[in-house]
Amino acid sequence: MNRLLAAWRSTCAIAYATYQEWAAYRSHMLISLFIGPTYFLVQVVIWQALLADGGTIGGYDRTALMSYYGAVLIVSTLVFDFADWNLQMLIRSGKFLTVLLRPMSHRGFALSQKLGHRCLGLWMEALPIWLILWLVFSIRLVPASTGWFVLSLALGFLIMFLVNYCVGTLAFWLTRTAGARRLIGFLRDVCAGVFLPLALFPHELQQLLFFLPFQFITYVPVQVLLGHYELAGIRLGIPEIVGCQALMALLMWGLSELLWRLGIRRFSAAGA
Amino acid sequence: MIARLRDGLAVYFCLLRGALAARMTDRADLGISMIIMLLADLVVPLTTLLVYQHGAGFTGWQRDEALLLQATFLIAKGIAFPFCFGMIWTTTELVREGTFELLLLKPRSTLLLLLGHSFQPEDTGKLLGGIALFCLALPNVTIGADADSSAALLGFAALLLLAVLTLFGFALLMTCLSFVWIGNSRLQEIFDAVSAFALYPHGIFTRSALGWLTWVIPVSVLGYLPASVLLGRPDPALPLAVGGALCFVLVVIGLWRMMLARYASAGG
Numbered sequence: 001m002n003r004l005l006a007a008w009r010s011t012c013a014i015a016y017a018t019y020q021e022w023a024a025y026r027s028h029m030l031i032s033l034f035i036g037p038t039y040f041l042v043q044v045v046i047w048q049a050l051l052a053d054g055g056t057i058g059g060y061d062r063t064a065l066m067s068y069y070g071a072v073l074i075v076s077t078l079v080f081d082f083a084d085w086n087l088q089m090l091i092r093s094g095k096f097l098t099v100l101l102r103p104m105s106h107r108g109f110a111l112s113q114k115l116g117h118r119c120l121g122l123w124m125e126a127l128p129i130w131l132i133l134w135l136v137f138s139i140r141l142v143p144a145s146t147g148w149f150v151l152s153l154a155l156g157f158l159i160m161f162l163v164n165y166c167v168g169t170l171a172f173w174l175t176r177t178a179g180a181r182r183l184i185g186f187l188r189d190v191c192a193g194v195f196l197p198l199a200l201f202p203h204e205l206q207q208l209l210f211f212l213p214f215q216f217i218t219y220v221p222v223q224v225l226l227g228h229y230e231l232a233g234i235r236l237g238i239p240e241i242v243g244c245q246a247l248m249a250l251l252m253w254g255l256s257e258l259l260w261r262l263g264i265r266r267f268s269a270a271g272a
Numbered sequence: 273m274i275a276r277l278r279d280g281l282a283v284y285f286c287l288l289r290g291a292l293a294a295r296m297t298d299r300a301d302l303g304i305s306m307i308i309m310l311l312a313d314l315v316v317p318l319t320t321l322l323v324y325q326h327g328a329g330f331t332g333w334q335r336d337e338a339l340l341l342q343a344t345f346l347i348a349k350g351i352a353f354p355f356c357f358g359m360i361w362t363t364t365e366l367v368r369e370g371t372f373e374l375l376l377l378k379p380r381s382t383l384l385l386l387l388g389h390s391f392q393p394e395d396t397g398k399l400l401g402g403i404a405l406f407c408l409a410l411p412n413v414t415i416g417a418d419a420d421s422s423a424a425l426l427g428f429a430a431l432l433l434l435a436v437l438t439l440f441g442f443a444l445l446m447t448c449l450s451f452v453w454i455g456n457s458r459l460q461e462i463f464d465a466v467s468a469f470a471l472y473p474h475g476i477f478t479r480s481a482l483g484w485l486t487w488v489i490p491v492s493v494l495g496y497l498p499a500s501v502l503l504g505r506p507d508p509a510l511p512l513a514v515g516g517a518l519c520f521v522l523v524v525i526g527l528w529r530m531m532l533a534r535y536a537s538a539g540g
Binding site for chain 2: 025027028031034035038039042045046048049050051052055058174175176177178179180182183186190196200
């Protein structure tokens, strides 16, 4: 119990320090208020033109698509992460050695950092974007069930971190991971439904995506927010899909632990 | 004059070789990066394919015509990005570290040195993607429509050149911003967001949006205008758009000179 309490205190302290550190670079985050709504505006214009006659595409009409992209914008802002970049930078530069000397696991440390970073992102990026969507585009995103959405979002946040952390551990084996990280990051976003709703993908691909961790990062929280879930013809209730999400988070935790243990054996400081 | 030009080119190619050699030390990473550059820019064309497959589409534009427009933008990006866009990140880092002065001390044009130092070979992946898409779409469209096809091709080439020049203007504008917005690594994202409008035909935009995209932020020259000339249906706003794009580049060059003159080290 005491250990748990101490870990929680460390988490809060690291999260707060990260929050303060990033608060010094507010303009860095404020750019999101321009970029996010601009991309959204592009989607509005495109789908307005494509579905001008009131048609549907993959079961989505224009309003449903706008709600989907609005929800994607909010969810991807909240789960945003760059743990992969951080970890590979530490390994590549040799600074990772100092991390090993700390009385805390690096994964816990990095997760705490992400928590602080996204707490700042919540009110500096997500809330203003939510307001812009409501006031400018008349899209008022209210979760169908707030409790389930918060839980799903927290799990999406964790899975995003763990996927990225696994990618970051590639630096134990590769000298330079920029290309691999970009490639995996791109596939992650495609498979998470960031660019296009997964329902528009070919059926066989949807079946494959159901078993991969990526849909649980963005697509599932978005569907939970919107109040229904379906992929590859599999229709699940909200508690069921959030349960699957929790299972995936556990699996990813195990995978990150395995990769960490294998990778740490290869680390020899100053050049990994 | 010719001697100076030759000297400048010699310096530029020397820097280019250096940048390429440095990047070649991690060949596997370079290869993967090129693939990702190719794939990332093919998302929109793939979306277009999916949309047309589902029976929807942009009014007045056949599937392959829409793909041709997007391929044109990718080709322009594929030429401009490797040679110009690296300077945004380079300048951001140099200004943040306070080492930009080292470039200013050298007896050559700062812009030339920056461009040479910042060559990004992985971005040629965009060019490969653009060319592949262009080759895929071209056989299924009518070049020049009723007009002379060679004239359409010439017009297309000239406008593609203008698109590359305009992209250089955008890169230089972002570089200028890095003097004011110290250490902001997200400057290029601003361009990425704005240029997303360049991937679609003009018919989908409102009149006021068209005005903005043609004369204020010259995005239409990046894809739509060259493609529409190639398809033999040039936009009536073409001459004004060309003028707007040239003005944009000139204004940005003026801004660059002003920023260099105002640069006061360690924080701009």
